[in-house]
Amino acid sequence: MRYLPHTDADRRAMLAAIGVRDVDQLFVDVPAAARQSASFALPAGQGEMAVERAFTRMAGRNLSAGCAPFFIGAGLYRHHVPAAVDQLLSRGEFLTAYTPYQPEVSQGTLQYLFEFQTQAALLTGMEVANASMYDGATACAEAAVMAARVTRRRRILLSGGLHPHYRDTTGTVVRYTELDAEALAPDPLGVEDLIGRVDSRTACVVVQYPDFFGSIRDLRPLADACHAEGALLVVAVAEPVALGLIESPGAMGADIVVAEGQSLGMGLQFGGPGLGLFATRDKFVRQMPGRIVGQTLDQDGRRGFVLTLSTREQHIRREKATSNICTNSGLCALAFTMHLTLLGETGLGRLAALNHALAVRLEGKLRAIGGLKVLPGAYFNEFAVALPGGRDAAELVETLAARGILAGVPASRFYPGWPELRSVLLLAATETCSEADMDALVSALTEVL
């Protein structure tokens, strides 16, 4: 086997050095009843060519996004990832390192995480960020739990514009705790009254920005209402590219901002792994979950970086820790920070403006379809539409997929129990959408609707 270096001669010599006759003697502590010999009935190993062929075959059964006019978003966005990102990500010193417990031989990981934390804080308009969480949904759940810890309150209010996976993950995390998460009905029209529901028992209100249906709105009145009642405002961002163009949640009064970082550096990958960004105010840093990198000095007085504030974490605090999280998404954070370094202030602004312009252009083209209604008044690169005549969006998406067009996501995929959402379709446009893609979509829609 190509990954195993020992020859049989090596094994014999090593067994002799250990002083046992055969390897089975090393497994004597395993109860005899559990020592399987040959009952696995699973295939034997294969060479590189055979394995590669198996994956090429499975890959061939998919319609990949790059082969079709593509308008799917709903929390994950298809952006072009510059070639340098993946090339550098593949370096073995990044790829095959562990969590940076030994800082003297991990300054590479520690420095990029420190830079990542700074970028995450700047982008969200917050003061401090951690070294990442699993994904946006789990970061959202952790934020809600942290808000309850900070406020010593139990009631968590989830906006109907929050991504349903974020809503469900948060609901699951608090399910058997003393916390109570109340999720409002899906809100494609942006009519829910969150301010009226905030009271002195509320730990936090969780909203998404831009929201699940694409809408962006000023969060300042909600932040003020939360703060007046002593509650925190948690803002989830599923599309961080938007923050290159629109006001940051921090500037509007958010107390905790979480985000899905997949948009930058990582590609779609069928939705995993993700990258959870988590940022907050300095005053809450000791309540923040997750790894944090800090700056310090070495023995010779030179600047260096270490994991810090670990007394919040599970390996020290055990059941009293701020979270059970152990790893972060180190390599995904690297992809994110590398892409953002290539973009910079100039590039991110340009990319965001381009995305917005393309979405506006798509909306303009969709106006040709009678009866189709774009729901949000203001949006970034995605918006929900109501199909004419109450047409079923799920059926439409299947019909168009059969024609090789990936025409967005039907809201019913997330809200099967809501017949009034059956005609709602979510459409996203990024810099990867060409004029021809949009024309293909509009012409297919015109034909089918």
Added chain:
Amino acid sequence: MPDIQTVSGNRGLAIEEKLIFEQSSPGRIGVDLPEPPPVDLDRLGGLARKSPIGLPDLSEPQMVRHYTRLSQKNYGIDTGFYPLGSCTMKHNPRLSEKVARLPGLTDLHPFQPQSTVQGALEVIDTLAFWLKGLTGMPAIAMSPAAGAHGEWCGLMAIRACHEDRGQGHRRRVLVPESAHGTNPASAAMCGFTVDPVPATADGRVDVAALKAKLGDDVACIMVTNPNTCGLFETDILEIAGATHAAGAFFYCDGANYNAIVGRVKIADLGVDCMHINLHKTFSTPHGGGGPGAGPTVLSAELAPYAPLPFVVHDGDGLRLVEHAEQQAGAKPFGRVKGYHGQFGVFIRALAYILSMGADGMRQASTDAVLNANYLLAGLKDVLTASFDGPCMHECLFDDRFLKDTGVTTLDFAKMLIDEGFHPMTMYFPLVVHGALLMEPTETESRETLDGFIAVVRALAAKAKAGAADEFKAAPRLTPRRRLDETLAARTPVLRWKAGSNGAG
């Protein structure tokens, strides 16, 4: 190394590297993007950003050099021997990286119509088939993102099952003292209280103490097997039997599954659920701390409570179940994360599994145990082994051999860095004093182990000969020497701010 002071502060190939924020030149750019048309402010609802973000502007050549230099300050498995106990730092196959980059697998959106992603669902389903087959367990939750996440997932299934059966009063969880810190932390997240179980003098769960703690308020036990001392729990069947007799479940922490994969079926140990760290046993890269994946195998009793989503066979195709009502009999406890699991990690793990096969994995666990015992045999006369052998995939020493030398476990580890090795795990598990936990893994050759053994023996002799000052000064040959962690915690500097981060 001669004590040379350079003008630049660089030392040959070891080049100092500033933060990206200290290299910015506004207007530079590392990507080519067309000039966008003027922004339609109407469609932004008055929310256009009013002030700059503060991100640095760099060109592509600067960026490439920055990350190349940073990478050169890291030690990885690709660099050398990495015997970090309980972390399983084994070779990461490059085939896994190659196939994980096939456009037909990476460029897929999780919300594409299911008819367009049957190959992706096949990857998930095939990996699930293998993990079930290897463990002998009937069901699996694929979506947990990491080991700790899988632990929590398993405990949630247990809690949901108890609640469903009117056993919601079962809230106590028995956790051995030697457990990873994630065990009690995960239990607390499920509303459980943690009751520690002591270890015996031979490094195993004290079965009598565990039995005495079992009762009708116990939800489950959490036992790592092989345990964190690198030992197989010899009384595992008795532990499982007593647990089940008390109406509780047996959660097995699968962090050390790599010691027995292909040799022992988990189901034969009486386990009800166990998470599997794909980034350990199935060799997906650790990536500097993630992403990992923690699929969790479940017994038939717990299977109905598995979280959403999951893949089922349906007619001639595969179907992703995203809502409870889409599958008869499903009583999912909820959803653990966004989307459908750590798909990119799944591809890599499956590539490893198909490459190894059942026979290769049996050989891998055998060689892992062989290598750990070889290290133990080569070192036990100069270091102090905490327990009698044989060990499983890792061997545990404590710091008795350093008594009266003035050298600590930490000093010893830092000295190994100067010798070109990554240190072992230190001060864990907590059940022995000054622990040194070494996990060589099966992908290390005999020559590598011999080289390591020779160095450790020489360093042990040096410590005993009274070279404490030299140990305290280590490491001296790294990009940075020992870093002041107290300063970092007392005066947290957690980000760059213009003019406040000192020089590089």
